[in-house]
Amino acid sequence: xxxxxxxxxxxxxxxxxxxMAEFKLDGEPKxxxxxxxxxxxxxxxxxxxxxxxKMEEAxxxxxxxxxxxxxxxxxxxxxxxxxxSRGHNIIVGTSFGYGDAxxxxxxxxxxxxxxxxxxxTNHDNLESFYAxxxxxxxxAGMIAGSVTExxxxxxxxxxxxxxxxxDINGFxxxxxxVNPDATNSAIFVNTWYDPVxxxxxxxxxxxxxxxxxATDNSTAPVVTAxxxxxxxxxxxxxxxxxxxxxxxxxxLFHWEAHLIPTVQSxxxxxxxxxxYGAFVGIKEGAIGLAxxxxxxxxxxxxxxxxxxxxxxxxxxxxxxGPVLKQNGxxxxxxxxxxxxxxxxxxxxxxxxxVGTMPTGL
Amino acid sequence: xxxxxxxxxxxxxNFAAPLLLACMGxxxxxxxxxxxxxxxxxxxVGAMFSVMIIYSGGGILLGxxxxxxxxxxxxxxxxxxxxxxxxxxxxxxLVVVALGTGITGIVGRAYTHxxxxxxxxxxxxALGDIPFIGRLVFEQDPLVYxxxxxxxxxxxxxxxxxxxxxxxxxxxxxxxxxxxxxxxxGMRLVAVMISGALCGLAGVYLAVVSSQVWVEHMVAGxxxxxxxxxxxxxxxxxxxxxxxxxxGGAESLTxxxxxxxxxxxxxxxxxxxxxxxxLVLLWPYIRGRAASSAPSSLGHEFLRQDxx
Numbered sequence: 001x002x003x004x005x006x007x008x009x010x011x012x013x014x015x016x017x018x019x020m021a022e023f024k025l026d027g028e029p030k031x032x033x034x035x036x037x038x039x040x041x042x043x044x045x046x047x048x049x050x051x052x053x054k055m056e057e058a059x060x061x062x063x064x065x066x067x068x069x070x071x072x073x074x075x076x077x078x079x080x081x082x083x084x085s086r087g088h089n090i091i092v093g094t095s096f097g098y099g100d101a102x103x104x105x106x107x108x109x110x111x112x113x114x115x116x117x118x119x120x121t122n123h124d125n126l127e128s129f130y131a132x133x134x135x136x137x138x139x140a141g142m143i144a145g146s147v148t149e150x151x152x153x154x155x156x157x158x159x160x161x162x163x164x165x166x167d168i169n170g171f172x173x174x175x176x177x178v179n180p181d182a183t184n185s186a187i188f189v190n191t192w193y194d195p196v197x198x199x200x201x202x203x204x205x206x207x208x209x210x211x212x213x214a215t216d217n218s219t220a221p222v223v224t225a226x227x228x229x230x231x232x233x234x235x236x237x238x239x240x241x242x243x244x245x246x247x248x249x250x251x252l253f254h255w256e257a258h259l260i261p262t263v264q265s266x267x268x269x270x271x272x273x274x275x276y277g278a279f280v281g282i283k284e285g286a287i288g289l290a291x292x293x294x295x296x297x298x299x300x301x302x303x304x305x306x307x308x309x310x311x312x313x314x315x316x317x318x319x320x321g322p323v324l325k326q327n328g329x330x331x332x333x334x335x336x337x338x339x340x341x342x343x344x345x346x347x348x349x350x351x352x353x354v355g356t357m358p359t360g361l
Numbered sequence: 362x363x364x365x366x367x368x369x370x371x372x373x374x375n376f377a378a379p380l381l382l383a384c385m386g387x388x389x390x391x392x393x394x395x396x397x398x399x400x401x402x403x404x405x406v407g408a409m410f411s412v413m414i415i416y417s418g419g420g421i422l423l424g425x426x427x428x429x430x431x432x433x434x435x436x437x438x439x440x441x442x443x444x445x446x447x448x449x450x451x452x453x454x455l456v457v458v459a460l461g462t463g464i465t466g467i468v469g470r471a472y473t474h475x476x477x478x479x480x481x482x483x484x485x486x487a488l489g490d491i492p493f494i495g496r497l498v499f500e501q502d503p504l505v506y507x508x509x510x511x512x513x514x515x516x517x518x519x520x521x522x523x524x525x526x527x528x529x530x531x532x533x534x535x536x537x538x539x540x541x542x543x544x545x546x547g548m549r550l551v552a553v554m555i556s557g558a559l560c561g562l563a564g565v566y567l568a569v570v571s572s573q574v575w576v577e578h579m580v581a582g583x584x585x586x587x588x589x590x591x592x593x594x595x596x597x598x599x600x601x602x603x604x605x606x607x608x609g610g611a612e613s614l615t616x617x618x619x620x621x622x623x624x625x626x627x628x629x630x631x632x633x634x635x636x637x638x639x640l641v642l643l644w645p646y647i648r649g650r651a652a653s654s655a656p657s658s659l660g661h662e663f664l665r666q667d668x669x
Contacts, residue, residue, distance in 0.1 A: 038466070038577055042474035068466070154620070187619045190627065194581045195572035200372065201616040207368045208620045219474050220572050227481075227573070242476055242574075356624040 023125050025089050026111035029267045031055070032088040033065040034079050036095040042219055043193070047236045048094045048117065051255035058260045059267075064088065071097025073104070080105045084112060090266055092259065093119065102126055113266045117255065118163070119277070127273035129258055130163065132281030134170030134343075135311050136251035137214075138318035139289055139304050140233045141174020143248050144212040145182045146300045147231060148175075153184040154205035157216040158192045160358050162346040167216050167251075170318045171233075172352040178303065185210060185354040195220035206230060212248070215239070222247055231295070238290040250290040257285035279340060282311045319343070324351040369610075369617050371496045374505040375571065376609030377602075379404075379563040383587035384594065384601045385512050386559025392519060392596060393552035394532035396660040398454030399439055400560045401584025402461025407432040407564030409465035412575035415477045421569065425504075428565040429558045435461060436557020437550075444549045447662035458584070465577065472575050479573030480504060502570050504562075509602075511559070516598035528552060532656035535663040545663050560584070589638045595654040608634045 033052050037045035045067070052063050064086075066079045076098050080091055084105075093102050093116035106114045106126035119128030144153050153175055157164050168186045175182040185205055189197050198220035202213050206228050214233035215221035219242045225232035226243040234240070234250030258280045265271040280286040289308075292301050310316040319338040323331040326349045332338055338346075349357055383400050390397045411428030415421060439457045442448040485499035519525040530538040531548045539545050567583065568575050590608060594601035611633050618625045645654070 038470065038473065040470065040473055041576065185620055185622065187616055188627070189616070190631065191581065193576070193578060195574050195576055195579050196567050196581065196583075197612075197616070199572045200376070200613060201620075203372070204368075204613075204616040204620040207617075210620075218574075218576060220574060223476065223572070223574055242474070354622040355619060356622070358627050 023113065023266070023271050023273075024111065024269060025113065025266060027087070027089060029061070029090055029263070030088045031059075031061065031063045031090040031092065031263065032083040033063060033092045034069050034076065034083075034094065034098065035065060035067045036069060036071065036097070037193070038067050039065060042239075043217075043236050045094060047253040048092075048255055050237070051253075051259055052092075054256040055260055055263065058256070059263060071095055073101040076101035077105065084109060089113065090263060091115070093117065096120065099128065102128075113271065115259070115262065122273060122275050122277050125273065127262070128277035129262075130277065130279055131253055131255075131258075131286045132279065133163070133251065133253075133287060134166040134318050135282045136287040136289060137167045137170035138174035138177075138311075139308060140214065140249055140251050141171040141176075141184075142178050142304050142307065143292065143296050143300055144171070144214065144231070144233055145175030145177070145179035146297065146303075147248065147295065148179070148182060148212050150209045150211045151179065151181045151183065152208065152210045153182060153212045153214065154202070154208075154210035155184055155186045155214040155216060156198050156201050156205070156221045157186055157188050159190060160188055160347070162344050164188075164216060165346045165349070165357075166319075166343055167235075168353060169346065169350040171214055172350055173318050173323075176352050177307075178300070183352055183354050186349065187355060188358060189217065191217075193218055195223075199224045203228075234290070240290060240293065246295070247293055248296050249292050252288050252290050254286050254288055282308065283314065325349070326351055326353060365617065365621065367493060367496065369614060370493075371500070372613045372617075373497070373606055373610050374501050374508075376613045377605035378505050378508045378609075379566040379571065379583060380587050380590055380608055381512060381601060381605035382508050382566060383560045383563035383584060384590040384605060385515050385598055386556035386563070387587060387591045388594065388596055388598055388601060389515060389519065389528070389559075390552045390556035391591060391659055392532045392656055393528050393549045394535060394656055394658040394661065394663070395440075395443060395549050395553055396450045396454065397436075397439070397457075397553065397556050398451060398588060399436070399457025399461070399584075400556075400563075400587045401580055401582070402458035403432040403436055403557050403560035404461075404564035404567065404584045404587075405465050405578075405580045406435050406461045407561030408568035408579060409469040409472065409564075409575055410561075411565040412475070412477055412568050413469065413472050415479075415569065416472050416475050421478065421480060424569060425562070425565050428568075429561040432561025432564065433554050433557040435464075436553050436560070439557075440550045440553035443662065444546050444553065447664065450660050450662070462578070469575060469577065474574060474576055477569070477573060477575075480570045504566055504570055508566075511562075512598050512602060519598065529656070531663075532658055535658055535661075539663070539665060549663075560587070563587070586634065589635065592655075593638050593641045595641070596656065597654075607637065 035045040039049040090113045096118040099119040099121040102116045103121040106123040114126040116128045172184040202221040202224040212231040213221045213225045222232040222239045222243040231246045232243045239250045240247045317337045321332040321334045321336045407428040410431035411424040414427040415424035442453045443450045482502045488499040489495045527543045535545045593604040615630045
């Protein structure tokens with residue numbers, strides 16, 4: 001009887017662990033990236049391409065890539081199928097809009113590992129990942145808040161989504177931490193990539209007395225601020241070459257800090273994809289600032305370094321209470337801080353932001 | 362409030378110029394009876410090649426001319442296809458968009474996000490201090506004045522000269538024009554190339570004046586707005602000026618309202634130019650005069666043996 005029980009239990013647990021699908025790669029690891037834009041687009045795709053190059057070095061392998069694959073499930077599937085037919089078994093996507101195609105492919109190819117940046121779909125062999133960009137923006141906000149002379153910061157952003165809103169809010173709270181009089185005028189341009197409208201939006205901000213412009217999109221706001229002799233903060237890649245005089249710093253992605261250990265674990269068989277996706281930040285080294293420019297005062301740089309260390313150690317988050325909305329409503333009381341669920345549901349501006357969250361018409 | 366209005370009005374030309382240039386080119390082309398849907402592709406080629414030349418040290422003037430020339434060459438390919446070989450104009454136009462996007466994506470790779478010296482606005486000093494209109498009239502970039510000159514000159518050529526009459530005749534009734542001794546194909550080819558040069562200049566404007574940087578896809582649908590603007594202007598260059606100002610004014614109002622923290626119905630605002638175009642399209646029907654102002658032979662290829 002005892003033996004039967006042992007056998008039954010062994011079978012049961014054996015089966016469940018099999019059901020948990022301990023992921024195993026089929027054959028030699030072969031990695032491929034799929035980019036939404038051009039690999040050198042000085043933005044999102046380039047930040048991933050930089051990671052790709054670092055991975056090639058760290059893992060001592062060649063990593064293939066496809067560029068300009070639009071966010072259409074059929075097009076993404078073609079790229080995935082092509083790579084898999086050529087023997088690739090670790091596929092890294094780089095777009096929110098790839099989510100469905102990646103989930104579909106993950107179900108069809110259980111022995112291929114899928115990773116997707118900014119995606120929202122996950123599976124036994126698919127893990128989406130995104131970075132706590134607001135941590136970098138908080139640090140950038142501290143610098144911007146201390147160098148502004150008009151106490152007016154501005155930010156050119158894409159769409160009113162939580163992962164953009166927390167950039168705006170993080171930047172604002174960083175500025176307020178060093179300069180309680182600072183405000184941040186945020187404008188959504190409703191595109192990820194239109195330097196013409198971003199330039200014109202930046203000009204509109206400068207007309208209002210803004211003297212530090214941050215870009216959540218392309219380099220255009222940095223270029224424009226430079227032309228008008230104002231300061232700027234870049235994003236995604238180091239934008240200092242576009243604002244040699246006025247660029248303070250850039251908030252940078254270091255995707256390799258997440259991807260190298262993840263791919264390593266896929267290769268050695270210890271990968272356990274998080275069913276809610278990976279969410280990495282300063283602690284993992286996935287977010288950071290570019291070298292501060294000379295116009296950032298030394299005492300501010302020191303303060304930023306201290307805050308950076310505190311975030312890294314988990315002693316501080318940019319959204320430690322009290323967090324107030326624009327209208328003064330309390331989001332979270334002192335002593336607590338926003339959890340991940342609340343971050344992903346961030347559909348409001350914090351106090352200090354000038355601008356209105358679009359709510360439809 | 363006055364400061365806001367002045368700031369806003371001062372930016373009208375900057376928004377309107379690229380639309381107006383492309384629209385003017387398309388009007389000439391369509392007046393000759395060739396439907397050119399390739400504006401987006403021609404603009405992107407103009408933008409990329411001008412930045413390429415300027416970044417490589419060719420200087421601004423050469424950059425502007427080079428951008429126009431590159432777009433003209435692409436339009437020549439289109440012209441040969443639709444005028445000489447009588448390919449379908451709609452499809453060929455779409456091919457031009459794909460070609461322009463593709464060529465600039467490959468060739469422009471090395472020039473993406475490279476800092477260039479662009480064209481700045483004039484500083485008119487005392488003239489700029491004239492209340493209300495000082496900055497609007499005197500403190501624009503040089504290409505805005507060139508644009509205005511091109512459109513007025515274009516209107517004069519089209520409406521007040523013999524050459525313009527012949528060109529319009531080709532667009533209205535090529536057979537009759539042919540009998541009268543007008544070289545229909547030659548006329549159409551010239552019109553297509555003018556549209557190429559002007560769309561190219563519109564792209565140059567976006568890259569060298571508006572954003573001072575080249576990135577892929579930066580024309581971002583403005584070529585299509587120009588196509589709509591032609592219909593809005595009902596193929597009349599003077600009406601196109603007002604159309605471009607309305608389109609440009611609407612586009613520049615949104616970021617300015619947002620910058621002062623106003624609650625703006627963004628999506629509704631972005632839709633307005635298209636909604637207005639639709640209304641303008643419907644207007645003749647609403648008034649019961651369905652006779653369209655489009656050139657009668659627009660989009661039809663001309664074969665001499667079909668002459669009636």
